Amino acid sequence: MSVATLEAEVARLQVENDRLKHTLPDFTERIVCGKSTGRLPGNSPKQFSQLPDRPLEQVLRFLPAHQVVKMRLVSRRFNSLIKKCSKTMPKKECNGSVLFEINLTGQLTVDWFDDSSSKITTTKLAGDEVTLSELLRFIRISGRLYFSHGLSAADKVLDQLCKAWLTIRPEMVIFTGNLSHTSRDSLKAFLRKVEPSIRWLHFQNACNIADSLLNDDVIGAAGCLVGLMIKPVCYGTELPNFTIGDNTLLAMVDADHVPSYLYFMGCSGITPGGIRAFIQKWMNKWMKKGEPKAGANSTDYRHRYECDWCKLTFYKCANVTPAAVEEACGDLLKKDSRMGVPNRAMNDRVWFTASCCSNKRRLDIRFNAYVSAECCVFV
Amino acid sequence: MIQLCSNDDPPVSFTVPRKAVELSKTIKTMLEDLEGFDMEQTPIPLPNVDAPTLELIVKWVEQHQDDPPPVEKPRVEDDDSDDSDADDDQEPEVVIPEWDKKFLPTDDEQKNQLFKLLNAANYLEIKPLLDIGCKYVADKISGQTVEWVRDYLNMENDYTPEEEAKLKEEIAWAEGL
Known part of the structure; x- marks a missing residue:
């Protein structure tokens, strides 16, 4: 082979080598990334x-x-x-209380309290320069949320708290401020957001609550509660008239859940028949509590003692008068009396005591259940 | 055995056991896609990894090739409209093993090498290596001032003084956390 031939072969190989060098990275990028090369x-x-x-x-x-x-x-x-x-960044846990206030100048302040109710710090948010949702991005709120003085539960506050990236898991929410700037939609969206965690909901001495703000649908967004208080501030002879009725009352008790207290003020939809249905559901829950599950085997005998109580308060509720409740529920609620209800399945007794206190416009029904028996323990 | 080539000119080639190299999800996927080709005879060029970094990668995957596979979690894309409960699903705690502590290029003069390693681990999708590298950097900057962090990460302050002052005011509450 001549030198010229060899040089030609070297040149050819060089060209081929260069071509491969350029081709291979392209080929590899396509495969390695599986996507456009812009990702790299x-x-x-x-x-x-x-x-x-x-x-x-x-x-x-x-x-x-x-x-x-x-x-x-x-x-x-x-x-x-x-x-x-x-959303996925680390968050500071806040298990105490968070209190929102809006003062007369419109400034929103947020007070942070620890588990023992000692104030940790106060944050003042001026105007729109710092939004509440930005403040709360990195805090995981549980514990209690207070909407205190001023328009602290106004739509502009609730809407920010409903931002998807915020984590708020309060056990208790208390509205005590002025709710004149709170709309039903915002309140409902907020209650729906906290529904997985909330157990107590209070509208406690809140003022300027429009009658249309609270109804069964809005309260229902909070789900099953342990405690509910609807107790607005009323001036003079002004009476609230919320369209909250038996649906809300009955939604608070079911086979797995009983509330501790329910306070209704100005809820015209609640009827004596609804109260009776509530009490029956509450009693049935207790009657079934000791029954063994299907297929369970008894393993032990021991003394069992349990007690529970529930307090219903109706204040200025148009359809709830002591006389009407006595007529509808008299056989269930004996004033200052004891009522023994045998639970045959367990051969023990569930004792209910019920007390009804009433004055002109308020009716308290407090009933307790005691279970005391030698019983089987089932597993 | 699989050959990996760096992006240097000329490229530097490393021969790695297939089991080790498959710790890289990127390469594993590629090998699966090319099932049937004789990949042992085809060097795989890595256009974004230089030789010193590739050497570290090879060393790490060979050391960890017998580790149990990490638990895969779907990656959460951040989106304000997403109302999922992803916020409860925080990253598990990462502990840097002793061998890895010695392995990571942690001297200050090796800082850029560490960043290149993070880049390569990200590109090659070697999550455990990315995790320990990021954990190391996080531990290093934790508790430090903003200025110190900028200096350590070779980052410039690209805020105007006004913007910086406003942001400081905005996050002042974090001091109380």
């Missing part, structure tokens, strides 16, 4: 900020919550990334 950063980063979002997010997730908030100051990119990913 062009060069290896020499600075942390050149990394793609995912490693940055991962670093931030390993930081304590307060540090993540501070990291927003590092750079614009950090700020936008942290806000974008706040």
